[in-house]
Amino acid sequence: MTQNRLIVLAARPSGVPTPADFRMIEAPVPEIGAGQALVRNTLMSVDPAMRPRMDDVPSYTPPFQIGEPLEGQAIGEVVASRQPGLPVGAIVNHRLGWRDFAVIASGTVVDTTVAPASAYLGLLGGKGLTAYVGIVNIAQLKAGETVYISAAAGAVGSAAGGIARLLGATTIGSTGSIENVAFLRDELHFDRAFHARDGSIAAELQRVAPDGIDVYFDNVGGETLDAAFDALKTFGRIASCGMISGYNAPMAGPKNMFTIIRKRLRMQGFLVSDHAASLPAFLDLVVPALREGRIAAPETFVDGLENAPAALISLFMRGGHRGKLLVRLGVEKRS
Amino acid sequence: MTQNRLIVLAARPSGVPTPADFRMIEAPVPEIGAGQALVRNTLMSVDPAMRPRMDDVPSYTPPFQIGEPLEGQAIGEVVASRQPGLPVGAIVNHRLGWRDFAVIASGTVVDTTVAPASAYLGLLGGKGLTAYVGIVNIAQLKAGETVYISAAAGAVGSAAGGIARLLGATTIGSTGSIENVAFLRDELHFDRAFHARDGSIAAELQRVAPDGIDVYFDNVGGETLDAAFDALKTFGRIASCGMISGYNAPMAGPKNMFTIIRKRLRMQGFLVSDHAASLPAFLDLVVPALREGRIAAPETFVDGLENAPAALISLFMRGGHRGKLLVRLGVEKRS
Numbered sequence: 012m013t014q015n016r017l018i019v020l021a022a023r024p025s026g027v028p029t030p031a032d033f034r035m036i037e038a039p040v041p042e043i044g045a046g047q048a049l050v051r052n053t054l055m056s057v058d059p060a061m062r063p064r065m066d067d068v069p070s071y072t073p074p075f076q077i078g079e080p081l082e083g084q085a086i087g088e089v090v091a092s093r094q095p096g097l098p099v100g101a102i103v104n105h106r107l108g109w110r111d112f113a114v115i116a117s118g119t120v121v122d123t124t125v126a127p128a129s130a131y132l133g134l135l136g137g138k139g140l141t142a143y144v145g146i147v148n149i150a151q152l153k154a155g156e157t158v159y160i161s162a163a164a165g166a167v168g169s170a171a172g173g174i175a176r177l178l179g180a181t182t183i184g185s186t187g188s189i190e191n192v193a194f195l196r197d198e199l200h201f202d203r204a205f206h207a208r209d210g211s212i213a214a215e216l217q218r219v220a221p222d223g224i225d226v227y228f229d230n231v232g233g234e235t236l237d238a239a240f241d242a243l244k245t246f247g248r249i250a251s252c253g254m255i256s257g258y259n260a261p262m263a264g265p266k267n268m269f270t271i272i273r274k275r276l277r278m279q280g281f282l283v284s285d286h287a288a289s290l291p292a293f294l295d296l297v298v299p300a301l302r303e304g305r306i307a308a309p310e311t312f313v314d315g316l317e318n319a320p321a322a323l324i325s326l327f328m329r330g331g332h333r334g335k336l337l338v339r340l341g342v343e344k345r346s
Numbered sequence: 347m348t349q350n351r352l353i354v355l356a357a358r359p360s361g362v363p364t365p366a367d368f369r370m371i372e373a374p375v376p377e378i379g380a381g382q383a384l385v386r387n388t389l390m391s392v393d394p395a396m397r398p399r400m401d402d403v404p405s406y407t408p409p410f411q412i413g414e415p416l417e418g419q420a421i422g423e424v425v426a427s428r429q430p431g432l433p434v435g436a437i438v439n440h441r442l443g444w445r446d447f448a449v450i451a452s453g454t455v456v457d458t459t460v461a462p463a464s465a466y467l468g469l470l471g472g473k474g475l476t477a478y479v480g481i482v483n484i485a486q487l488k489a490g491e492t493v494y495i496s497a498a499a500g501a502v503g504s505a506a507g508g509i510a511r512l513l514g515a516t517t518i519g520s521t522g523s524i525e526n527v528a529f530l531r532d533e534l535h536f537d538r539a540f541h542a543r544d545g546s547i548a549a550e551l552q553r554v555a556p557d558g559i560d561v562y563f564d565n566v567g568g569e570t571l572d573a574a575f576d577a578l579k580t581f582g583r584i585a586s587c588g589m590i591s592g593y594n595a596p597m598a599g600p601k602n603m604f605t606i607i608r609k610r611l612r613m614q615g616f617l618v619s620d621h622a623a624s625l626p627a628f629l630d631l632v633v634p635a636l637r638e639g640r641i642a643a644p645e646t647f648v649d650g651l652e653n654a655p656a657a658l659i660s661l662f663m664r665g666g667h668r669g670k671l672l673v674r675l676g677v678e679k680r681s
Contacts, residue, residue, distance in 0.1 A: 063604075071608055232603055251606045264599025268567055269398075271586045272615035273406055280607035 309334025
């Protein structure tokens, strides 16, 4: 246990990232100082929102630097500690994934009696809170309303659908993968689901929601956002959570912007990092539902740090995963 | 006084309306029935929002019909009445402009001791309330914030600037007419003003608001909206009031929609008709300010019903007017 493996940004991607944009390096396992803990990572998140950080443009988080390790949410076990809040043996949630060992000064100890550790990177973590903030704080979805969620098979989309269902709304989900339509309906219990193929989204949405929608939870942007503009009822709301269609290529803006006035729509972007105060209300809603099987927490696992780049790339391939995509680390033995 | 003149829609415009899209007809002055009053119109409003109603597409108001008279806000004097609420001699504000005489069953008697009758079609009427709703209810502008208002020399824009100033905000206005820049600064007291030329709006806005804007009051859409996206600060708000750049031609959607998420913007469309409950608060703010000269109520007059089509068309020409554009009727003598 003297060597650490880390994945660094080798090159800034043009369009969808490729394996050549990543490189694995080895380095000694770092020493810890006062107030620090050494964590052996066991699980890490890969996330569409990492893509904008691979470009050298200002965004809400600083861009990754070439030659420097990538970062991302991870869970691991404290193996050495000079930080009383992070005792050896604790399972902690922190921000330094993309490496076998991380030195952290702060992290959240997770309670694995509530749910498996992996849930804290998905439904009970930032993804679930993101979904809650979009549905509750931003869109103010009410019981009896109809919500349309794009990229509904993904980590945030599946959580948004589950939370909307807990609130008594009718849920419509779309997915870029035809195989995932049945998954949305049968395992995530969306009331209606469709396959979002380029050029057909407005027609499909009209087919499954002939009376329109009250809320659109946007993970995609582009054509899907345009279709939602058409389907939204008067006083409809759009929670702008992500626009994955624009992360790797220029994205056309809505063609029908005047719809915002004609229908008195409200469109609002949000970042979960502004809404930490909603965590208790979110957990109050979701933890009992998860325990009682009233909400699904779908996960897809990829094994091995060396496969993390391919896992990230797969997020931009339609239907590459279901629910939260996680990489398991330390599956192979090392000395 | 037996003949009435009315302007009807002769053809649906393609692009900017032309004189051939309008026709004046004559008809007998109508008889009034029980509960009705006959009004001789003296002033009428021409309004950019009439343009979408000239197309045969559903919108928030029904489209005008070919061969039927146009409608619009007007002020006139009751000359015959079988409606106790509208006595002969009363000056009333109603919706049947575009004709010399109108038969109405309801209307608002205006108090010309507060302000000249024309103000009830401008600052004290729907235009001023529209501005108030956008600034206060939708954008929730606060003292010390910076607001950018496009088409700021127009009826709504000038009112929005005046109301924002009353609230203690820093105001930036743009106008499509170079002559109107000084008007914005000197007569409407915008803190900063610029000439919005195609292709230069983002650069100009950056020049006059290097620290960014908190609120954008949108009357224009298109390139101006794109520029506002760039200039808005984190948690900025857009009050979507109008998109005149798209009324006569297809309008490009924003190129940089992801900005909504990155900056956590809120964009909301509104129609004044949903906000009648704000009328008392609006008048409480604006009437004393108007009396005390703390807000301007700019007006431009065109004489003669026969010139109303040209007046409407001029709204789509840059710099065609300042403040509220009104047509005076009955200026010439008729028998």
